[in-house]
Amino acid sequence: MRFLDDLSKLDMEYEMTELGEKPFRGRQLYKWMYSKGVFDFQEMTDLSKQLRQKLKQRYSFRKIEVIEKKKSQNDGSTKLLLELDDRNRIEAVILKDGERLTGCVSTQVGCRMGCSFCSTAKIGLIRNLKIGEIVRQIIIMNRILNDQDEKLSNIVFMGMGEPLDNLDNLNEAIRIILDESGLNFSHRKVTVSTCGMADELNKMYKELDSPVNLAVSLNFTDNEMRQKFMPVSKKYPVESLIATLKKLPVQKRKRITIEYVLIKDINDSWKDAKYLAEMLRGLPVKINLIVYNDSDIGFNSAAEKNVFAFQKVLQDKGFSAFIRKSLGSDIEGACGQLYARYNKKI
Numbered sequence: 001m002r003f004l005d006d007l008s009k010l011d012m013e014y015e016m017t018e019l020g021e022k023p024f025r026g027r028q029l030y031k032w033m034y035s036k037g038v039f040d041f042q043e044m045t046d047l048s049k050q051l052r053q054k055l056k057q058r059y060s061f062r063k064i065e066v067i068e069k070k071k072s073q074n075d076g077s078t079k080l081l082l083e084l085d086d087r088n089r090i091e092a093v094i095l096k097d098g099e100r101l102t103g104c105v106s107t108q109v110g111c112r113m114g115c116s117f118c119s120t121a122k123i124g125l126i127r128n129l130k131i132g133e134i135v136r137q138i139i140i141m142n143r144i145l146n147d148q149d150e151k152l153s154n155i156v157f158m159g160m161g162e163p164l165d166n167l168d169n170l171n172e173a174i175r176i177i178l179d180e181s182g183l184n185f186s187h188r189k190v191t192v193s194t195c196g197m198a199d200e201l202n203k204m205y206k207e208l209d210s211p212v213n214l215a216v217s218l219n220f221t222d223n224e225m226r227q228k229f230m231p232v233s234k235k236y237p238v239e240s241l242i243a244t245l246k247k248l249p250v251q252k253r254k255r256i257t258i259e260y261v262l263i264k265d266i267n268d269s270w271k272d273a274k275y276l277a278e279m280l281r282g283l284p285v286k287i288n289l290i291v292y293n294d295s296d297i298g299f300n301s302a303a304e305k306n307v308f309a310f311q312k313v314l315q316d317k318g319f320s321a322f323i324r325k326s327l328g329s330d331i332e333g334a335c336g337q338l339y340a341r342y343n344k345k346i
């Protein structure tokens with residue numbers, strides 16, 4: 001039995017020709033799945049009963065079920081714990097920021113990047129998510145929002161996992177998300193967030209027709225420090241990462257978002273802010289300063305006065321620097337925390 005949602009649109013067309021059908025049947029299936037959110041052959045009523053039967057004998061869809069839903073009392077964000085076929089669990093979060101509803105999507109079960117301030121890192125990498133498992137998180141979030149006459153306005157790949165470590169499936173998922181006969185999002189509304197896999201970044205920009213937005217989780221300016229907290233820096237030192245960013249074919253009017261999570265007494269001094277400004281000089285960026293959610297893995301939120309001082313240094317140097325609320329902080333908003341707690345419980 002094959003899972004249809006592991007396939008790209010082109011592969012679905014090919015599969016149908018293998019079945020003795022016309023390629024457009026593949027496009028019909030694709031539309032049912034990603035435009036209408038239907039993952040049951042019986043409901044695909046423009047396919048003959050005979051064909052539906054044939055499909056049922058050969059193919060299936062991956063299971064992805066909501067097993068826990070937590071809504072933040074502070075800001076209305078909703079965190080979902082989802083269970084997959086193999087009983088692995090991932091998270092997806094609907095982040096509510098005023099009118100804007102952003103779907104935060106996972107790309108892996110766990111992560112192998114090993115960032116020491118991150119709960120997901122403690123899990124390690126269990127496996128990459130398949131194409132459909134990535135896209136269906138968005139369909140599930142939209143289904144939940146639909147009950148309130150709302151829908152996601154933005155997508156960010158910032159859930160569990162390093163998106164660029166699952167590049168082929170990520171790119172295919174993005175194609176479906178942007179496709180008019182798929183989820184039909186504008187490329188301006190989709191952001192990939194990376195810890196800094198420079199080679200894969202180049203590859204992503206080469207392979208995608210529509211450039212999506214980019215966010216880089218930088219967090220440290222000093223290489224030694226970054227290597228200590230974010231081991232990806234051993235392969236891609238800060239300087240080479242910044243050099244890669246400078247050469248990326250980022251579209252005019254699109255700025256790279258630099259994410260900087262402020263952790264108490266680790267990277268929140270005015271000196272760090274000064275180095276950051278020097279490092280980013282000449283790059284089209286905006287900087288998001290994110291106050292770390294207190295966690296049970298030994299790190300704490302930066303003090304408010306340090307956060308404002310940090311922002312001021314950057315603004316004085318001419319950068320757009322924004323302090324971002326920690327959305328969903330009362331629902332274990334840092335990535336991986338809900339998963340970690342759930343696994344402790346069982």
Ligand code: SF4
Nearest residue numbers: 111113115118121161
């Ligand atoms: S912060 Fe992101 S890249 Fe780093 S370990 Fe966590 S999920 Fe992976």
